[in-house]
Amino acid sequence: MEPSVTTSDIAQLQKLVAEFSSHGDDYVFTHLTGADRLISNQPVQPIRISGMAWILVIKGSFQINLNLDPVAVEAGSVVILMPDTIISEREVTPDIDAYLLMLSPEFMRTINIDPNVMMTLPTATIHEYKPVLPLSAKEQELMKSYFELIHHNTLSNPDGMYVKSIARNLMSAMIYQMVQFVVKHIKVLGLEPIVADRPRSRRSTYVKDFMLLLKKFHKQERSVSFYAQQLYITTKYLSNIVKEATGRSAAQWIDEFVILEAKNLLRFSGKTIKQVSYELNFSNQSAFGKYFKLITGMSPSEYIHS
Template sequence: MKNLISLNWRSKLEGMENVNFLNDDYYIYRNEKVEPHTGPFKMDMTICGICLKGESKGRVDMIPFEIKAPAISIVLPGQIIEHEYCSDDFEGIYILMSERFNESLNLPDRFSNFLSVRNKPVIPLTDKQLDAMLTYCKMVQSVIKVTDNPNRMEIIRHLTIAFFYGLGYYFHKLPDGTKETRSEVLMRNFLKQVQAFHKQERKVEFYADRLCLSPKYLSQTIKSYSGKTAGEWIDEYVVLEAKVLLRSTNMTIQQIGDELNFPSQSFFGKYFKRLTGMSPKAYRE
């Protein structure tokens, strides 16, 4: 049985003076710096980051992102986040929402599809759009501070529904720019398959079959487009998942190897060391 340990961000946030939160479902705070995490990590909440000043760079599920003020980014529960750079003048507002809270919003279709955030996690904002989002933040913070109001959660829920309807409109209104090439579409679809099945399958043939392509064509196209082979992308995602489990859970190395469908702890250890230069135990420490 897995024994998951959540990153201690909840207790850290609740101990900060500038954080407003309600139960374990909703947090909002202003931050002047993003401290790079020691490695890739996952969150069990949706993270909305409104960039007010400066810029930040990183990767979400291996896809590079860059956010420059004014803009908003959204990371969904379970996505692997890697922070790589944050400018000295960075300033932002962060909103964290639990899956339970998201479900209570009853947004149409799936949450991620409604916002189109898996393919477009960052959206630039006009001054008018930024003002609207800051108004939402101020209203929510005011509601949370009235601690004797028994309807705080319901009020925040309705404010957030309006917020996301407006945000969904902005996402869908964005100009597409240049049309995606076949290689771009294939790369995106390939990574979706890797994200979904990397715990079960590490063979290129499996993903080629899922995409109705020959392994040779898939490998050549991915290599030509990205500079990495399909096998290298698969290995990278498996290692990212392993790093997340090693740093943010108390699962044993054997359990992590089982989770990632390796035949033995020894096989997993050799695989991890070949790709990272260190053993799973050394990385965890």
């Protein structure tokens, strides 16, 4: 299993970067430039981000693997890293100029975001989100202002009674602004956002809860019926609403989560195929091998050496 990186780990960058601030384990801000000593083009071992993070790229670019998929990040974009994102292998240009803000899961839960606002995005966009969002020059400046306000609030009020509350509200505003940017880009792509003041439908709630359950239980449970039972609905109904909302069936989502976890364990954990099989709750190595080959077209051993 890849190591999990927390805000406390990111705080270790303080001696390596020109600009840094943090509030306990709640959140960390860093300003990364090509002059910083941590910038390197050496591949990094896979890590799992425990909280949520944003990287605003002002200049330069970098290549990175997110959940084993290669992603190119260019200047003028923001990277949105959801909790439990797996990051590996990087290539950074010498002229990189970027801001990083990472929030702990505990602090994220204290930020008040109206769920109906989040549902202005099509469900498929929420669950198949693109981690890199291009920004216009004005949008970049606005996002940079949020990052700097959070940073200066922390530096200016190290022992302030309200520093955490101020940061929480700034981050809430930044998230709303980010949603506004996403909605704008969705319209450019010809997709229609949901009306903001429309209450979330029961179907949307089921789909969202299914994804949350899948994230939590995919190592132990691979049957659609298990998730349907947790939601107190029928297997057929769950399959239909997930397919309708995301364009993919519930079974396909389950397979994707399991295979992503399997690939990461096989290639980076140092565990044997047998150990991975048991960690993913297969009855034996043979059953795991058949499942893996059916989905990927190659055996676990072939994948390890590919």
